[in-house]
Amino acid sequence: MADLLSHTGSVLGRTTMVCRDRLQERPTSPKMGDGDPLEWFSSNLNVLCETLRASSLEAPVWGFGPSPDIGFWVNRMLIEVGVHRWDAEHAFGRPLPLVDEVVVAGLDEFPVMWSPHLGDLIPIKVVATDMGRDWNYGHGDPVYTVEASGSDLYLRLMSRPSPAKFPEEWETAVDSLAPPPR
Numbered sequence: 269m270a271d272l273l274s275h276t277g278s279v280l281g282r283t284t285m286v287c288r289d290r291l292q293e294r295p296t297s298p299k300m301g302d303g304d305p306l307e308w309f310s311s312n313l314n315v316l317c318e319t320l321r322a323s324s325l326e327a328p329v330w331g332f333g334p335s336p337d338i339g340f341w342v343n344r345m346l347i348e349v350g351v352h353r354w355d356a357e358h359a360f361g362r363p364l365p366l367v368d369e370v371v372v373a374g375l376d377e378f379p380v381m382w383s384p385h386l387g388d389l390i391p392i393k394v395v396a397t398d399m400g401r402d403w404n405y406g407h408g409d410p411v412y413t414v415e416a417s418g419s420d421l422y423l424r425l426m427s428r429p430s431p432a433k434f435p436e437e438w439e440t441a442v443d444s445l446a447p448p449p450r
């Protein structure tokens with residue numbers, strides 16, 4: 269748990285520097301010292317939230333993806349913290365589903381952030397049965413449909429345990445994805 273808090277706190281701290289200082293190059297992420305990991309994480313989360321509330325979403329900053337701006341980081345941190353909240357709960361055997369905002373941000377981001385790294389896969393449609401929404405991934409008309417809760421769909425696409433069943437080539441591809449830059 270300390271490693272998860274340290275990692276997430278470091279990402280939050282780096283994102284604060286990027287957005288607060290309008291950095292155009294990737295900074296070195298801060299590292300947690302000898303303190304309490306939960307306090308460090310909470311402090312970095314609070315400072316990031318204050319920074320984002322005071323920022324223009326359209327301000328260009330360093331990032332990965334096609335058009336990095338502060339709005340990109342708002343969505344990325346929503347997803348990052350939401351998925352790692354699930355990771356922490358899963359470690360204790362009590363994971364709750366991802367909240368809808370994390371699911372939508374993640375499934376909307378997927379074709380830009382992750383699909384380019386998957387290779388040429390059969391096009392699929394994912395249907396979030398609990399949300400009444402669907403997304404198409406890949407080039408061309410979908411030849412396969414995956415139906416599950418939005419949380420289960422996104423968790424599986426992020427290589428987390430999930431009852432959502434994707435075609436084998438998709439399962440293999442998402443399981444081999446590298447994480448975003450740290």
